[in-house]
Amino acid sequence: MAVSVVLIGGFFVVELIFGIIANSLALIADAGHMLTDVVALVMGLVALLLARHGQATDDRSFGWHRAEVFTAVANAVLLIGVAVFVLYEAIRRIGTDPEVPGLTLIVVALIGLAINVVVMLLLKADSKGSIAVRGAYMEVLADALGSVGVLVAGIVTMATGWGYADIVVAVLIALWVVPRAVRLALDALRILNQQAPSHIDVDVVRNELAAIPEVQDVHDLHVWSLTTGMDVATVHVSSDADNDVVLAAAKQVLHRHGLDHATIQVDSCRAGARCHDELTW
Known part of the structure; x- marks a missing residue:
């Protein structure tokens, strides 16, 4: 997971810089989602280390296993916050004449897609057994799809000159993320509320x-x-x-x-x- 943090963190900086330079809401949205990936991976790594190595005590009889659940809630809140910001920014840009260089979108999207695929492969094995890693995996998966969307926006912009493709993709990324973030939060809150697991009758x-x-x-x-x-x-x-x-x-x-x-x-x-x-x- 440490390798994943370095890869995602490094590309977040690159994508944010190019998003600002190119005035691309899609790149900024994807960079914002990359930031949540970094936070999710860091918190997930800390949660796993605490759960595996934090010793149970008389005062904390279950150790730190619940740290993973709190991490999942924080991830979900962060995801929803980024999505709301992107939707707000998209509405604010309606009526403007966005000029976004398509080639920049294509190059950055291809690099981002490659990094996301590598990180997904690194996280996949642990995503089934940990809600914290599952949250991070979900965010990276969403980001990979976001990179595909940015790639499409770049191709459309280059081919037709229609700058609104960038805004449309940004909105689609936000709308795709929200329900999955809500589902993750509900799963975590179910555990915190000590409800019976959904798979047990x-x-x-x-x-x-x-x-x-x-x-x-x-x-x-x-x-x-x-x-x-x-x-x-x-x-x-x-x-x-x-x-x-x-x-x-x-x-x-x-x-x-x-x-x-x-x-x-x-x-x-x-x-x-x-x-x-x-x-x-």
Whole structure:
């Protein structure tokens, strides 16, 4: 990821300079998105290092794994901010006669596309297991498509002299980025809100636990994600059978749903006894 930071950071400076010189909103928009890539990569790298090497303590019992999630939220906010700025600037330029050198757009876009492809290949392996890296990968992917758009704008400008192609591409880049940034933010907020992961049906888990022959009741089942790929569960099961037998069966059920990090409490439920205390939350 460090190599990716250097590549994207270096090209951000180049693209911003040429965007200002050429008065190209598309290049400036793409450079702004490059900046979010740099920030995303740096924060993602820091988050991964903290998650992998930050030691859990009594005060911070889960270590720094949640750092990745906060990074994803920050990335999404930054992306939306850049998109709003580009849309505002595009509206402001309506009615003007933009003069943008097409050749400059083409050359810069080709270089940017090559760099984005290299960085995407570097990030692809880690993007499935980390929401922070996934956010960075998404931004680089969007930037690669942005480079394609800038390339098209350059070709159209050179072929027809229609300067508005630059503004149209800038708006398309912004509109393409916003929904993906919102989706990333919602995924991260879902984790921060400790909602059940979308890929786990809690009702199915509860029913399978209740179907264990020795289990009489299932209550206080909680399922959430610490970060991407780290799902956690806690549950109480009531039974009058041997605790070890019930515990082993419950572990198998949770394992089938990818819930290996689970705390299971078996409440004894002898005849005539109260199985468990009712909680108000």
